[in-house]
Amino acid sequence: MKQLPIADTFERIADLLELKGANPFRIRAYRRAALNLRSLTEPIEAVAQRGALREIPGIGEDLALKAQEIIETGRLQYLDELTRKIPPGLADLLSIAGVGPKTAKLLYDRFRVKSVAQLANLVKAGKLRTLPGFREKKEENILRGIRLLKTGQGQMPLAEALALSEEVLKRLKGCREIERICVAGSLRRRKETIRDLDLLIASTHPARVMEWFVKLPLAAQIQARGLTKSSIRTAQGVQVDLRVVEPDSYGAALVYFTGSKEHNIAIRGLANRMGLTVNEYGVFKIKGGRKVAGREEEDVYRALGLAWIPPELREDAGETDAARNGKLPKLVERKDLKGDFHIHSDWSDGHHPIEEVARAARARGHQYMVLSDHSRSLRIAGGLSVPELFKEREEVRRLNKRLAPFRILMGAEVDILPDGRLDYPDEVLQKLDCVIAAVHSSFRQSKAVMTRRVIRALRSPYVSILAHPTTRLRGVRDPVEWDFEEVIRAACQGPTALEINCASQRMDLNDLEARRAQEAGAMLVLSTDTHSLDQLQGIETGLSIARRAWVSKRVLLNTLEPGPLMAWIAGKRRRNAAPG
DSSP: OTHHHHHHHHHHHHHHHHHHTOOHHHHHHHHHHHHHHHTOOSOHHHHHHTTOGGGSTTOOHHHHHHHHHHHHHSSOHHHHHHHHTSOTTTGGGGGSTTOOHHHHHHHHHHHOOOSHHHHHHHHHTTGGGGSTTOOHHHHHHHHHHHHHHHHHTTOEEHHHHHHHHHHHHHHHTTOTTOOEEEEEHHHHTTOSEESSEEEEEEOSOHHHHHHHHHTOTTOSEEEEEOSSEEEEEOTTSOEEEEEEEOGGGHHHHHHHHHOOHHHHHHHHHHHHHTTEEEETTEEEETTTOOEEEOSSHHHHHHHTTOOOOOGGGTTTSSHHHHHHTTOOOOBOOGGGOOEEEEEOOTTTTOSSOHHHHHHHHHHTTOSEEEEOOBBTTOGGGTOBOHHHHHHHHHHHHHHHHHHTTSEEEEEEEEEBOTTSOBSSOHHHHTTSSEEEEEOOSOTTOOHHHHHHHHHHHHTSTTEEEEOSTTOOBTTTBOOOOOOHHHHHHHHHHTTOEEEEEOOTTTOBSOHHHHHHHHHTTOOEEEEEEESSGGGGGGHHHHHHHHHHTTOBGGGBGGGSOHHHHHHHHHHHHHHHSOOO
16 A cells, blocks of 8 residues: 555655754654554555545645655655755665664764765764764664664565565556566565565567566666566666566576576576476476476476475575475465454554454454553553553453454563563463563663573463564664574473564564474464554565465464464463462
């Protein structure tokens, strides 16, 4: 839904206006509009189509026109003009975690800082300590933010890349000369972040396809144009590469351009040992050059004596051996998921009433959801006191009668305090259907202390899930230091499920960590960590992580129906409850 990039644009405008020292009321208007757009439950395209943009709270005539421009063109001229009025490079400072508009303006006014590199040099020279409020810790945070920025530079989160690819595919499908079309590259493998989009098309009229492609409305710049390959760049700076092949080579090209490079090397080596050669045009006999496969991916793998390998597994991580020996896992699929976990409402920091979220979850085909508003210590997120929590539980009971057979499981996202205690006492926790424990503070504890802290929480009979286990925020915060193997061991003993948090900024656990956890015998769970309704679709991103981690149905809590799920939770409570 386009309201999210529009909200991001309005936030960016607010930041730039603050850099310029603009009217505070004007700045707040953009921030309020952005907040309301994130809470919008209906696609903004539909709102615009019926001429109702100004009915959105905080969206007057001026902002409605700007939103309409973004919907129609994918960009906003006012933002381009505003950016040009800011000293070159200064706006880039806002991309650094911990550097807001006020800090960026102060740095510019005092040192004329206009680039990330210049700021890094000033920090290393210790020159920022002359500024009010700047101490050694502030400098460390800025350097950490710069490093995180460089790590993720030029990368799109998977969810963002998927949305862009859907837009491109939708527009390309209007070209009649296209016989088959598919995304390829790292996006098809569903990697966590994506640099460029790769598309593959089968057609006997490549020139017509190329003409259509380079004239797409989202093509801000044509990077290259050829007979079978062209590249464009969107207004957001994303490169989209397109290749066109003959229909008889489509399967082989899809294998080749999906990758990974390491996977392709592995299957080429296997082919050579069989007297074959594999390239983007097909599978051929080395002697005589006869083509034996190429039209379908399955044919390519079959010619090599392999079962078809799901794209998510093509990382040369044991998949070719598994495919040859009939040991590929039966990966979890969307139809296997019965429920969604870790969902917030407007009782804490969510944007919507419980019933509205529940109905949206039910509309996505779920049988249940786990409501998990924040516990009392997280005041910044509207954490609930014990009386508020019990009042919310009564509301859930009323809603369950109305929404049956759909079920809201009453839970809470309970803070793991710095010493490992939980934010609610046991007599409160035992009254909840599902307890999700999470670290939200004291992130820089030593490895030994953090490990003991988390394991103490996992040993509670009432904790069913450890949320966003490493606590990382992409581009903002590094993972905590802990002994991963010790935590997994404790999770297996519980048992406590480890979360694959689907939020695009988290994706925590990632695919490698989730695979290690599964191989050690741990249970896993996909959680959208929903705060606004659009985030419910994050379950698809989480599913991609699970599939890349070789996850099967048997280790994923989401595949359980409500009855078996509650039995699993009760089993831990029964086995670990204190005597008497």
